[in-house]
Amino acid sequence: xxxxxxxxxxxxxxxxxxxxxxxxxxxxxxxxxxxxxxxxxxxxxxxxxxxxxxxxxxxxxxxxxxxxxxxxxxxxxxxxxxxxxxxxxxxxxxxxxxxxxxxxxxxxxxxxxxxxxxxxxxxxxxxxxxxxxxxxxxxxxxxxxxxxxxxxxxxxxxxxxxxxxxxxxxxxxxxxxxxxxxxxxxxxxxxxxxxxxxxxxxxxxxxxxxxxxxxxxxxxxxxxxxxxxxxxxxxxxxxxxxxxxxxxxxx
Amino acid sequence: xxxxxxxxxxxxxxxxxxxxxxxxxxxxxxxxxxxxxxxxxxxxxxxxxxxxxxxxxxxxxxxxxxxxxxxxxxxxxxxxxxxxxxxxxxxxxxxxxxxxxxxxxxxxxxxxxxxxxxxxxxxxxxxxxxxxxxxxxxxxxxxxxxxxxxxxxxxxxxxxxxxxxxxxxxxxxxxxxxxxxxxxxxxxxxxxxxxxxxxxxxxxxxxxxxxxxxxxxxxxxxxxxxxxxxxxxxxxxxxxxxxxxxxxxxxxxxxxxxxxxxxxxxxxxxxxxxxxxxxxxxxxxxxxxxxxxxxxxxxxxxxxxxxxxxx
Ligand SMILES: Nc1ncnc2c1ncn2[C@@H]1O[C@H](COP(=O)(O)OP(=O)(O)O)[C@@H](O)[C@H]1O
Ligand SMILES: [Mg+2]
Numbered sequence: 001x002x003x004x005x006x007x008x009x010x011x012x013x014x015x016x017x018x019x020x021x022x023x024x025x026x027x028x029x030x031x032x033x034x035x036x037x038x039x040x041x042x043x044x045x046x047x048x049x050x051x052x053x054x055x056x057x058x059x060x061x062x063x064x065x066x067x068x069x070x071x072x073x074x075x076x077x078x079x080x081x082x083x084x085x086x087x088x089x090x091x092x093x094x095x096x097x098x099x100x101x102x103x104x105x106x107x108x109x110x111x112x113x114x115x116x117x118x119x120x121x122x123x124x125x126x127x128x129x130x131x132x133x134x135x136x137x138x139x140x141x142x143x144x145x146x147x148x149x150x151x152x153x154x155x156x157x158x159x160x161x162x163x164x165x166x167x168x169x170x171x172x173x174x175x176x177x178x179x180x181x182x183x184x185x186x187x188x189x190x191x192x193x194x195x196x197x198x199x200x201x202x203x204x205x206x207x208x209x210x211x212x213x214x215x216x217x218x219x220x221x222x223x224x225x226x227x228x229x230x231x232x233x234x235x236x237x238x239x240x241x242x243x244x245x246x247x248x249x250x251x
Numbered sequence: 252x253x254x255x256x257x258x259x260x261x262x263x264x265x266x267x268x269x270x271x272x273x274x275x276x277x278x279x280x281x282x283x284x285x286x287x288x289x290x291x292x293x294x295x296x297x298x299x300x301x302x303x304x305x306x307x308x309x310x311x312x313x314x315x316x317x318x319x320x321x322x323x324x325x326x327x328x329x330x331x332x333x334x335x336x337x338x339x340x341x342x343x344x345x346x347x348x349x350x351x352x353x354x355x356x357x358x359x360x361x362x363x364x365x366x367x368x369x370x371x372x373x374x375x376x377x378x379x380x381x382x383x384x385x386x387x388x389x390x391x392x393x394x395x396x397x398x399x400x401x402x403x404x405x406x407x408x409x410x411x412x413x414x415x416x417x418x419x420x421x422x423x424x425x426x427x428x429x430x431x432x433x434x435x436x437x438x439x440x441x442x443x444x445x446x447x448x449x450x451x452x453x454x455x456x457x458x459x460x461x462x463x464x465x466x467x468x469x470x471x472x473x474x475x476x477x478x479x480x481x482x483x484x485x486x487x488x489x490x491x492x493x494x495x496x497x498x499x500x501x502x503x504x505x506x507x508x509x510x511x512x513x514x515x516x517x518x519x520x521x522x523x524x525x526x527x528x529x530x531x532x533x534x535x536x537x538x539x540x541x542x543x544x545x546x547x548x549x550x551x552x553x554x555x556x557x558x559x560x561x562x
Contacts, residue, residue, distance in 0.1 A: 006351040017339035085335030089396070092299045092331075093352040094324040249303055 004099045011107025014076075024072050025115065031065040032119045040126070052126055053140055054217045056119075063210065067155070067180050073111055074159025075173035077104040078244065082167040091248055101160070101241045108156045116148060140219035147216040150229035151209055155180050157236035164244050183207055252277050252404050252434040253298065258307035260293050267293040269458035270307070275451075277403075280430040282449035283438035284553060290458040291438040292332050295408050298436070299329035312403050325354065328397035328433075332408040334389055338382030342373055342392055345381060346399060353400035367395040371425065387418040394422070398429065405429060407437040411444060423448055442553055454553065479516040479525065482508070482541035483532055490514070493531060499524045511540070 015021040039055035056062065081087040090100065123141065162176035163169075187208025205211065212225045253275040260268040268290040275281050283291045296302040298309055300320040309316045312326035337345060346367065350360045368374055371391040376384060381392065390410065397405055410426065411419045419441070427448050429435060439445060445452050446466045454462040462469060483490065490512055491505045499522025504515045518524060525542055532539040 002356065003352055003354075006348065010348055014337075014339065084338070085331065085333065086337055088296070088301055088331040089329070089335060089349075090352075092301050092324060092327065092329045093349065094321045094354065095352055096321070248301070 003095050004103055007103035008106050011103050012110055015111045028115045029118055035059055035062050036122045053144055067184050070155040070159045070180050071173040071176040073108050074156055074163050075169045077160050078164040079167050079169045079172045097245055101244055105160050112152045140217055143216040143219050143221050147213055153233040154229045157233045161236050161240045164240050184209055254310045256308045258309055259305045261305045266458055271460050277434055279451055280435045280449045281451045282445035283453050283455055284445055285455035289455040291455055292408055295406050299327050299406050300324050326403045328402035329406045330393045330397040334393035336381045340381055341378055343377045346395055349396045350399045363399050367399050371395040386413050405433050405435045409438055478545045480543050480545050481514040482511055483537045483539045484510050485512055485537050488535055497524050497527050
C-alpha cells in the first residue's frame with residue numbers, strides 16, 4: 001500500500017511539473033467559465049423550465065471541451081516512461097505491475113477531479129448572488145458530478161490504454177482522442193439513425209453520455225449507467241495491465 | 252548470489268543470449284566484458300527481473316527472478332545502461348522516491364539518502380533538477396539509487412560509459428569501495444577497468460560465454476605464449492634472420508627507426524630467449540638499448556577471444 005501511495009504521489013506531482021498541466025487547467029477554467037456564463041445568459045433571456053446546472057452540463061461547447069481533456073491528461077502516463085527508459089528502473093524496483101497501472105490511472109483521475117473543483121464554486125456563487133436554486137434538487141447537482149466522475153473514469157482508462165500502446169505521446173493523444181470521440185458519438189447514433197434494431201439501440205444507449213447527462217442533471221440517477229461505466233473502466237484497466245506487461249517484456 | 256542455468260533469450264528469431272550458465276559468489280566483483288551486441292545488457296535485464304528469459308533459469312539470492320520476481324528484486328540494486336532518470340525531479344526528491352519504492356521510510360530513509368549522497372558526492376547537487384545535471388552527476392545519481400536500499404547484489408550496466416577520465420576514476424574508486432560490502436556484476440567495454448576493479452571476468456561474445464577467469468589468470472594464459480620487444484643498431488647485418496634462427500623464437504616483426512631497428516618477437520610458451528639475444532648482440536657488437544617482455548593486456552585476451560572465431 002505504501003508503495004502504491006508513493007507511486008500515486010509521484011504521478012500527481014508529475015502533472016504539476018509539466019507546463020501541459022497548467023495549460024489544461026487554464027483552458028478548462030476558461031471553458032467552464034464561459035459555459036457557465038452561457039448558461040446564466042440563457043436563464044436571463046426569460047422564464048424557463050431548466051436550471052443553471054442543466055444548462056451548464058448540456059451544451060455542445062461543454063461536451064467538446066470535455067472529450068478533449070482526456071487525451072491531454074493521459075497521453076504522458078505510460079508513453080513517457082517507455083520513451084525515457086525510466087520504465088526499466090521503475091519495474092526493477094519491487095513494485096507490482098498492477099500497482100503501477102493503478103497509480104497512473106489514479107493520478108490521472110485525481111488531476112481530472114482537480115479540474116472540476118472550480119466549477120463547484122460557480123454554482124455556489126450563483127446561489128449566493130441570485131438567491132435561487134442552481135439545480136432542481138441536491139440530487140441533480142451531485143448527480144451531474146457523479147456522472148462526470150464515472151465518465152471520467154472510463155475515458156481516462158481509455159486514455160491510459162492508448163498511452164501504453166506507444167512510446168510517442170502525440171500518437172497516444174491522437175489515438176485516445178479518436179477512441180473517446182467515437183465512444184462518445186456512438187451514443188448519438190440512436191438520434192441520427194432511427195431504424196436500427198432495438199437490441200443495437202440498447203447497446204448504443206449504454207454509451208450515450210449525453211442521454212445519461214440529461215437524466216443525471218435532472219437528478220434521475222439510474223444504476224445501470226453506474227454499473228456500466230464502472231465495469232468498462234475495470235475492463236479497460238485490465239487490458240491496459242496486460243498490454244503493459246507484454247510491452248515491458250519486448251522493450 | 253547469482254546462479255544462471257542454460258539461459259537463452261531470443262528476440263523475434265534473433266538469439267541475443269545463447270544457453271549461458273554461470274555463478275557469482277557472495278562478495279565477488281564480476282565484470283561482464285564483450286563487444287557491442289554481445290548480450291551483456293540482455294543478460295543483466297533478465298537478472299534484474301525486467302525481462303523474462305526464453306528458456307533457462309536465473310536465481311538471485313536464492314529467488315528465481317521470474318517466479319519470485321518481487322523477492323529477488325528486493326535484493327538487487329540495478330543501474331540500467333544510460334541511466335534513465337526522471338528529468339523533472341530534484342536529486343534529493345528522486346532518491347527519496349526510489350528509497351520509498353524499495354521499502355525504506357522514516358528515519359531509515361533519511362539516513363540512507365544522506366549516506367548515499369555522501370558516498371557518491373552528490374551533496375552539492377542535492378536540490379538541482381536532474382535534467383540540468385552533467386553526465387557524471389547523472390551517473391552518480393544512478394549509482395546512489397542502485398545502492399540506497401543496501402542490496403546484496405549490485406548490477407551495473409556500463410557504469411562508466413560517457414564519462415571523462417577523471418569521472419571514470421571516481422566511479423571506479425566508488426565501485427571498488429562498494430565491493431567491500433556488496434556483490435557486484437558490472438558490464439563494460441573499457442578493459443583496464445575490469446583489470447583494476449574485478450576479481451573475475453566473464454567474456455561474452457555473440458550471446459555465449461567465451462571465458463571466465465580472474466584477470467590475472469587470463470593474462471598469464473596469454474603471456475605464456477609471450478612476446479618480446481628488442482631495439483638495437485644492427486649496422487649492416489641482417490639482424491632479422493639472425494634473430495629468427497634463435498631457439499624458441501617463432502616470429503619476428505621488424506620496424507626500422509632510423510639507424511635503430513625495433514623488433515617484436517613471438518616466442519614459445521616455455522622458452523625465454525632473452526639471454527641468447529644478449530649474447531648475439533655482444534658477439535656482433537650491436538648496440539642494444541631495449542630488451543623486454545611485452546606485457547600482455549586484457550585487451551589482447553579480449554581481441555584474441557572475440558575475434559578468433561570470426562577469422
Ligand atoms: N528489444 C530488442 N528487440 C530486438 N533485439 C534486441 C532488443 N534488445 C537487444 N536486442 C539485440 O540483442 C543483441 C544483444 O543486445 P545487448 O544485450 O543490448 O548487447 P550489449 O549490451 O552486450 O551491447 C543485439 O544484437 C541487439 O540488437
Ligand atoms: Mg549494453
